[in-house]
Amino acid sequence: MTYSMFIHCLLMGLVKLSQLCNVYGYFIVT
Structure with missing residues (x-):
């Protein structure tokens, strides 16, 4: 895995x- 892929x-x-x-x-508020 390359660095850019990781990012x-x-x-x-x-x-x-x-x-x-x-x-x-959202579920907590409603």
Whole structure:
């Protein structure tokens, strides 16, 4: 795995994680 691939995977993971947090936050608020 190259360095740029690693960074790309890391960013994708962060995006998915933040989306997941938004979903959980939405369920907690409602």
